[in-house]
Amino acid sequence: MKDVAARAGVGLKTVSRVVNGEPGVTPETERRVQEAIDALGFRRNDSARVLRKGRTASIGLVLEDLADPFYGPLSRAVEEVARAHGALLINGSSAEDPDREQELALALCARRVDGLVIIPAGDDHRYLEPEIRAGVATVFVDRPAGQIDADVVLSDNFGGARDGVTHLIAHGHRRIGFIGDMPRIHTAAERLRGYRAAMEDADITVESAWMSLGVTDPLRVRRAAEEMLSGSSPVTAIFAGNNRVTVTVVRVLAEQQRPVALVGFDDIELADLLDPGVSVVAQDAAALGRTAADRLFRQLDGTLLSPERIELPTRLITRGSGELPPAG
Amino acid sequence: MKDVAARAGVGLKTVSRVVNGEPGVTPETERRVQEAIDALGFRRNDSARVLRKGRTASIGLVLEDLADPFYGPLSRAVEEVARAHGALLINGSSAEDPDREQELALALCARRVDGLVIIPAGDDHRYLEPEIRAGVATVFVDRPAGQIDADVVLSDNFGGARDGVTHLIAHGHRRIGFIGDMPRIHTAAERLRGYRAAMEDADITVESAWMSLGVTDPLRVRRAAEEMLSGSSPVTAIFAGNNRVTVTVVRVLAEQQRPVALVGFDDIELADLLDPGVSVVAQDAAALGRTAADRLFRQLDGTLLSPERIELPTRLITRGSGELPPAG
DNA sequence: CTTGCATATGACAACGTTGTCCAGGCCCTA
DNA sequence: TAGGGCCTGGACAACGTTGTCATATGCAAG
The missing domain is CATH 3.40.50.2300 (Response regulator)
Structure with a gap:
């Protein structure tokens, strides 16, 4: 960005303004800056931005196994909601191992994700308490959290x-x-x-x-x-x-x-x-993911009050195998 | 970290050393620092770390649709390789839309992922040239890159x-x-x-x-x-x-x-x-993902020479439907 | 007792961005 | 023409971490 500023012959902040579409820049100046940006192939460094702003516009998803056909649609649903809020999705598989779940969740917190959607493998999530207190929005899906009070979305x-x-x-x-x-x-x-x-x-x-x-x-x-x-x-x-x-x-x-x-x-x-x-x-795996992600972003908006437990209904689909009479 | 240092009555750098397990700290000092860390629930801010070090220990995966049963195992395989290298996986679905693919890939670059695994939706990837020149490792999977020379892993x-x-x-x-x-x-x-x-x-x-x-x-x-x-x-x-x-x-x-x-x-x-x-x-979706991710990290190691095209064999599995004789 | 070396620790700058604040120039009005 | 307000642009600090370098302390050798 320094280079861009130098090349365009303007101050650092002016470049920042152009990059972020902030007002207060003459069209002529903007053109010059834009030109320099293109010439240098500049792209804003989001790490620095995050450091300065505190929000990463990314959320984490910890699930059991991405390859499981049940979690694919769930993950995709979470991603769609995240995308609608301009956030990226980082996900990791816990492989049903509580330690790995914790390791993943904490790694995501260290990256300062704005929120976490967790499909728990373990049954004690007190390790998340400091993070939640520090402002990381958290929603549990498919299974409830252990030992802590948090939003939960599950099937009946x-x-x-x-x-x-x-x-x-x-x-x-x-x-x-x-x-x-x-x-x-x-x-x-x-x-x-x-x-x-x-x-x-x-x-x-x-x-x-x-x-x-x-x-x-x-x-x-x-x-x-x-x-x-x-x-x-x-x-x-x-x-x-x-x-x-x-x-x-x-x-x-x-x-x-x-x-x-x-x-x-x-x-x-x-x-x-x-x-x-x-x-x-x-x-409905997608509904689980969507509901959880919605709630996550409502936590981030601050429009959410206290942790809640949401239970989605299941649906019995009869196709024959369940209607066979007893035999033998 | 500043707070930890204050509480432990030591300098900033000493805390940094403890957090990163660097040598040159008395056991006694280390204990005091550790205590302060625990008391304050401190966790290192990886954004700042990234800003300082230049490496994010995360890679991006752009695919078509996470919910597709073909991509689940592929994604999981990439994740496993990433995990083995201590990296996290950020992924996004392009929904087969070239613009969205580009938007995603560039967003990942802005977050300074170390590398990208891309299942292309579009057929022109020149937009990635500045990034690749800037050091972002890139591997294409399932389909070749368009208009640029890059590593490609695909099935036959x-x-x-x-x-x-x-x-x-x-x-x-x-x-x-x-x-x-x-x-x-x-x-x-x-x-x-x-x-x-x-x-x-x-x-x-x-x-x-x-x-x-x-x-x-x-x-x-x-x-x-x-x-x-x-x-x-x-x-x-x-x-x-x-x-x-x-x-x-x-x-x-x-x-x-x-x-x-x-x-x-x-x-x-x-x-x-x-x-x-x-x-x-x-x-073999998992093999595709594994191979691609392996190559990505070899690019990052610097042990990789020039872009290559790797083709994995397919396997015909006969189960009956393909062996029916012509009828009608 | 001095010199020199090793070890433990800390001060400081830098990473790239953005928020705050100030300066200068312009136009308008009295 | 002087005064006031608005608009554009820039200087600077700060975010939290780590690399570099300097300092302090202790100990051994001369």
Whole structure:
């Protein structure tokens, strides 16, 4: 910028004015400055700007895995909102590791992002307290924050799972399996709770062999599914706790002789084209991201009052697999 | 930092030394400083650091759409490499709009990212020349750069498409349709070229009614597919130019009476569970991202010589749909 | 006891930008 | 013509950090 000023034969501040479109510059002067800028290929250094102004016009997103089809649309939605506010998005994957989540979140704070959208991996977020006090807007998505009071946007995991399982029960099933992630993950715990609630409502006593918690990699999901399908009281239906589980279970069921009903949490692509179509409890990932980002920027505007918990509804989509009658 | 220094009763530089783990500080002093840091919840301001040092330890990724299942893994792979080098990833979606791509790329440069990974939407990247000259490492992925000489990592789109179409021909098809994106997009053009090459190699004259270029939204893809299946010389097989097209075509074919063969470019989830399984020409999105990011950091290390064009092979995965014989 | 060296610490400038404040020139009016 | 207000432009400090260099302290050798 110094160079530009020198070349245009004006003061530093005048260049700054031109670059930022501030008033108080003669068209003639502006032309000269613009010329110098073009000639030198000058581009404002945002680091210095940030240092001076305090706002970075960027927000951070910490999620579990960008490659997961559930988080892609969520991330994109956050990005769109950020863009509408002239902000850039920095994102990082925690890989479901609390330490890595913390490392990422703090690294983002060190870069002075204006706000953070976090899909928590851990369950203790007190490490963010100084940052929040220092003015970093924070919204948690998909799972609530641990040990601190903050905005949270999540799906109705409990209600969704209960509806899904109730749907299976309505179609005559009583021996219903549940395969889900580790209960230390809030969504997994809530969905399990929904499963239990639906079963209890129908006066069904859940046998422990029907439940598989904490499995997530395809091999172990497969084994878990096969076991609950072959035990002494085999299940006639399975409720899959998330998209990855659903995919694996679909594979396993395709190999079974007798039809087994299935309802999965999270929608999956092409679910309608399988035979039978896969019935799912769908959540709207984009809406989650959009809502969270909206709230984040309202925090930054100062138009937001106190932390709130927003729960978005889920939707049961019937495609066939959830409507199969009990067999075997 | 000033506050920390005051509280610990030491100089600014000493705090800096402690924060950065530089040698030359008495354990006793270090303890006092550390204590002050904890008490004040101090975190280094990376903006100032960047301003001073010139390196931001962050790289930018400009892609088409984070929500696209093809770009998720790619983005994640770039992130992993960045993480290994202690860098953060800032990404933005261009939505296939050249202006937006440029806006994003320049915004990232203004933030002084150390490097850029770009999946180009436009075909003229001369706007990046000043930045590259200024030291911003740049690698293009999936499609080559326009009008400038830069590192490029892409899949063998031509060879992949040719193999896929040849595969259909080998199974007896001659009237083969092609549905792809706008030929101004490099990948689309290359795949079209592969289609034409395969047809020519088999001495088949392509009728214009067999080709649909530039359609990408589900409705128009559907219409295009239906038209080429119903004309005066209906096709017996379709080559789908990308994952989104494939998904829609699968839907259309499911409604058809007679079996129609299909090979798609890009793998899609659950493709193996459909009936018939969808044969595809798969490219390795993660490998693309990893390779590109590796090259980026090698540019930054200074261990890289001149721009290069790296082409990764594709893989034909047969699952049934591509092996159907001609019918009708 | 002096000299010299190593080690610990701090003062200061600089990175590039922007907010504040002031100076100078111009035009208008009385 | 003098006085006042407006407009344009620039000097300067500050943002928070780090590299450079100087100083102070301690200790060993002469």
